[in-house]
Amino acid sequence: MSAANPRIAILGMHLESNAFAPVSTEQDFRKSCYFEGDAMLAEAAKPAPNMPAEIPGFIEVMNAGGPWQPVPIIIAAVEPGGPVEQSFFDATLARMHAMLKSAGPLDAIYLCNHGAMTASASEDPDGALYAMAREIAGPELPVLSTVDLHANISQRMFDSADCILSYRTNPHVDRRERGSEAATLMRRLLAGERWEKHMIRMPIKPPSVTLLTARGAYADMINEGQRHIGPDLPVVSILGGFVFGDVREGGITILTYGRGEKPKALARQLAEFAWAERERFRMTLTPLKEAIARAGAAGRGGTRTAVCLADVADNPGGGGRGNTTDILEGLLAERVESVLLGNFVDAAAAARFHAAGVGATVRVTLNEHCADAFGRAVPIEATVLALSKGLVVGRRGIYAGRSVDLGLAAAVRVGGLTMVVCSRRIQCADPVFLETFGLDIGNYATLVVKSRGHFQI
Secondary structure, eight states: OOOOOOOEEEEEEOOOTTTTSSOOOHHHHHEEEEEEEEHHHHHHHHHOOOOOTTHHHHHHHHHHOOOOOOEEEEEEESSSSSSSHHHHHHHHHHHHHHHHHHHHOEEEEEEEEEEEOOTTTBBBBHHOOOHHHHHHHHTTTEEEEETTOOOOOOOHHHOSSSSEOOOOSSOOOOOOHOOOOOOOOHHHHHOOOOOOOEEOSSSSOOOOOGGGGGSSSHHHHHHHHTTOOOOOOEEEEEEOOOOGGOOOOOOOEEEEESSSSSSHHHHHHHHHHHHHHHGGGOOOOHHHHHHHHHHHHHHHSSHHHHHHEEEEGGGGGGOOOOOHHHHHHHHHEEEEOOOOOOOOOOHHHHHHHHHOOEEEEEEEEETTOOOSSSOEEEEEEEEEEEEEEOEEEESSSBBBBBBBESSEEEEEEEEEEEEEESSSSOOOOSTTTHTTTTTGGGGGGEEEEESSSHHHH
């Protein structure tokens, strides 16, 4: 081991687990993002890598900071969904452990994970991952992680890591930057720095729609924490948690790292603010009838006020299936004009549209093979406008510069509504998912997205 040429293991597992969604399987991960060994480095070097953006950011800044030896282990990631299949998690953890043991002497470990993963038979697989990393590292070597600001930080995670660095933006447009910052912090840890760490978990589990960082109580907390960053207080991570994980160790969590009295005092100050302002974390959503009425008004007449309807309860970015039909049925029943909807997830319907071809008019039943009380079977007559194999490169927000696979996808028109139907559960968080079909958002009076906070009027 050499401080002049440190060997740093890189590994992680990204899943935001919604306790009310179907189990996330090995096949789900392997279809989305699973790279092992040198394949990780090869993917990270691509112009539009299909992996969490933190890893390319970490590697880039480590390269710029001087000699080092990356030791790639495994990175696995998938769109938010249900708890990970326990057998797959156990096998992946065992594989990571074996690869770390056989990698030879290490100087540090970088964990890149989401932080709100549960498994089908355990509540804290992230904690198991962190504890395994600490076992390999021993008590002295640095273990540093980056996490989503929706992470549910367990005591085991906190105890096992020298530093947990969270995103600071929601939508998450700073993922690469946090990977870069992690590399800078890692260099400090490798130089011998160590920090006292403090954690306060609040009895507040806010809905995700109140955790945007442009404004609001959560934004105020993050901004106040960052105002105090300095040499003796390098990291303030404020986690909003993920309420749909339905775990005991969830809720707003404040982590501070540094020296002296300031980190502990600031953690308490931020916790007191969160409690005093707890009512600001409540959210009143627009009733469905009112939302449909506003869309209808926007679609009538020569002067239009644009409307954006976010179907936050069916957001694939939070574990939703992307196929609930309440908004769709409401728009069709009221014959609302000039509406663009994305993305509706129905692989069977997308395949039917591809078989019919551009220009064809097809009778299809959405959710024909998977209907339930929330995603009902909806018969439609649709004209196929455009088709795509679904491979796109994001241009804005969380998907910017990343390769994304929608699977077979089609743009179709049903009366006054144009919709994108795709095969894979992907949050509609980038206009490129619509633009790839030649659709211009500006040409529609109403935009409906199965997303949470990635579009605004």
